[in-house]
């Protein structure tokens with residue numbers, strides 16, 4: 001049996017937390033041979049609710065759950081952690097854009113970035129889920145000068161999965177037939193779901209669907225899916241978000257499949273002409289616990305305009321939060 005690894009989850013008593021913790025403890029994220037110690041962070045008023053979640057975790061008698069730490073202190077929550085899923089943040093309501101949450105949520109991520117800087121393992125893998133995820137990840141990263149910026153990622157995997165599902169439905173195929181989907185940019189309504197490199201059961205996706213459907217149906221459906229869920233459910237996506245978080249971390253830790261890639265929000269290194277530093281959705285392959293941007297893809301004018309628009313939004317969000325980087 002492997003030695004246990006430490007996995008921090010913030011907002012552990014929230015909706016996504018409730019859909020996430022039990023799957024991590026069951027081995028869905030890091031494998032059925034990897035014991036985990038869960039470190040659960042909540043705000044003080046939610047500690048009672050968190051106690052109930054811990055009771056339920058214990059009641060599952062999971063073979064892989066080695067221990068649980070429940071706390072309202074980020075310094076305790078991030079002590080020696082190998083993985084950190086930063087979920088705890090307010091969700092948006094109907095009629096809001098995710099960036100409207102920056103004021104309420106941005107201030108959470110400076111102190112948490114600093115606590116990670118001071119206490120986490122030096123190769124910690126951080127996934128920011130709390131919205132607006134890309135810019136919150138930037139705030140955390142900028143507040144952790146002693147950690148490699150590559151430790152910090154934001155979730156665009158839910159968008160990636162949504163895009164695969166839409167394309168599968170349109171072409172009458174299964175999700176597993178879709179390869180090489182891309183979400184470029186921000187987890188927001190400016191994100192650019194790109195099918196120019198995608199294949200469906202080995203055939204180029206662009207040969208199977210027409211431009212009108214791509215432009216006027218597929219792209220807006222994927223961009224607006226979060227809002228559509230809020231309208232239908234009266235609450236933002238939780239189970240699908242938790243599932244995407246599991247997918248993101250599993251790909252990063254255990255690797256991507258040969259001949260395929262996934263989308264991750266990562267600090268830009270300037271690839272594809274994107275402003276260095278902003279946390280931008282890129283196609284990546286993962287191996288041995290590291291991700292690498294897929295290079296050399298041909299970008300046409302249609303794609304370029306959309307990649308630039310979502311980059312522009314990320315630059316604006318960055319300008320708005322520079323005061324929130326913790327020293």
Ligand SMILES: NC(=O)C1=CN([C@@H]2O[C@H](COP(=O)(O)OP(=O)(O)OC[C@H]3O[C@@H](n4cnc5c(N)ncnc54)[C@H](O)[C@@H]3O)[C@@H](O)[C@H]2O)C=CC1
Pocket residue numbers: 010011012013014015016017041042043046087088089090091092108128129130131132133155156158159187236237238241
């Ligand atoms: N990146 C993505 O694809 C997605 C992101 N989200 C975002 O995830 C976040 C969480 O969503 P839900 O779980 O549905 O919300 P929720 O309101 O059910 O749960 C959030 C939890 O975070 C806790 N919390 C608040 N501040 C905290 C702090 N400083 N430290 C630790 N915990 C804290 C709250 O007490 C609450 O229990 C929201 O910002 C939502 O917009 C949701 C879906 C997809």
Ligand SMILES: O=C([O-])CC(=O)C(=O)O
Pocket residue numbers: 091092098131158225226227229230236237241
């Ligand atoms: O739309 C929201 O606010 C929640 C979210 O990020 C998503 O479902 O993609």
